[in-house]
Amino acid sequence: MIDTPMPKQPPAEHRTIAFKADVIAEAHIDLDLLLKCLEMVENGKETALGGKLCWTKQAWVEDAGSFIPFASTANNETSRLIAAVRLHRLANLLHKTKNITPYALALLWNKGYSGTIKELNSRHTMNNNYAVRVTNLYYDTLN
DSSP states (O other): OOOOOOOOOOOGGGSSOOOOTTHHHHTTOOHHHHHHHHHHHHOOOTTSTTTTTTOOHHHHHHHHTTTSOGGGGGSHHHHHHHHHHHHHHHHHHHTTTSOOOHHHHHHHHHHHHHHHHHHHHSTTTTOOHHHHHHHHHHHHHHO
16 A cells, blocks of 8 residues: 655645636746746656656645556656646645746745745745746746
8 A cells, every 4th residue: 555645734824715717827827838947947857757847756646646646747748737737726825825927836836835935935035046947938938
C-alpha cells in the first residue's frame, strides 16, 4: 500500500473562497504560454518521472490523487492538464487576497500556496529568482 501525504490545508483566513470559474483568464493570463515558460525554467525531460514540469510526487498526489499514477507525469499532455488544474485551484485560493499575475502563478507552481503567501508578504516581493525568470520569459514571448 502506498502512503500518500494529505494535502496541507490553507490558513483559516483563506479556507472560504469565492470560487471563480477561471480566475486566470480574468487576469488576462495565457495559461498555455505560462505552462510553456514553466517548462523552460524547470527544464525537465518529458519522458522522465516528473516530466517537463518536474512534478514532485506530493504535488501530483494533491491534484491527481490516486486516480492518475505518478508515472503519468512522463506524458506531457497529461502533465500539462493536471498542471492547469493545479494552477486554477491554487489561483482560486490566492485571488481573494492577492493579485493573480504570471509572477504569482510561478510562485504557486514553485512554492505551493503557503510558500507563495509568505513570499508575497515579505518585504522582498518580486525578488524570487525562479518567478522572475518565468515572468520574464512570459512577457518576452508575449510581445
